[in-house]
Amino acid sequence: MSDITYDDFAKIDIRVGKVIRAEPYPEARKPAIKLWVDFGPEIGEKKSSAQITAHYTPADLVGKQVMAVVNFPPRQIGKFMSECLIVGFSDAQGGIVLTTPDQDVPIGGKLH
Template sequence: MSDPITFDDFAKVDIRVGRVTHAEPYPEARKPAIKLWVDFGPEIGTRKSSAQLTKHYTPETLIGKTVIGVVNFPPRQIGKFMSEALILGMPDDEDQPVLLSPDFDVPLGGRLY
């Protein structure tokens, strides 16, 4: 378990809902990955992300998928690709990511609270 944080610490993390609008393989990555373009609604816009999702997903199955992501981390260079959001998932029993997604339709850009 991690060290305890305050609610104010948690509130600094801007976690939003978005929809994957474009996805493509990222064969140049050190570990197998997929490049994602995610629409986080009119306030945030589209952000790019590189995610190691190749066990459970293909680029084609990700198009249109609703995902959850952190949008206020600074951009990070992943090889030749600039990642602008961290898409969230939970590990399966083989420690491979499974994406988090709301059960019902929610407006794009909605903030986790």
């Protein structure tokens, strides 16, 4: 992987949001959960299809703070329009573990 500059990093808008709704997405090709995330008044609510079923159920996610890239263009995932990319890390088996702040922070906050 090649090095990037700080200016390259600054182009990626990663924000913290709060999951306000979550539903199973059985129609997805890979198991996923549909999320509606509130990023505060500046950005508002965005939807995402997240392949996070190895460690989470929809009930686990409502009220949880998550981090997401909010400046990607929307992407059609089956019949669902995903408007942001929820970020996480793969565990040893390939399941995604969400990236979250270790304390509550104001929603809409930008990663520095």
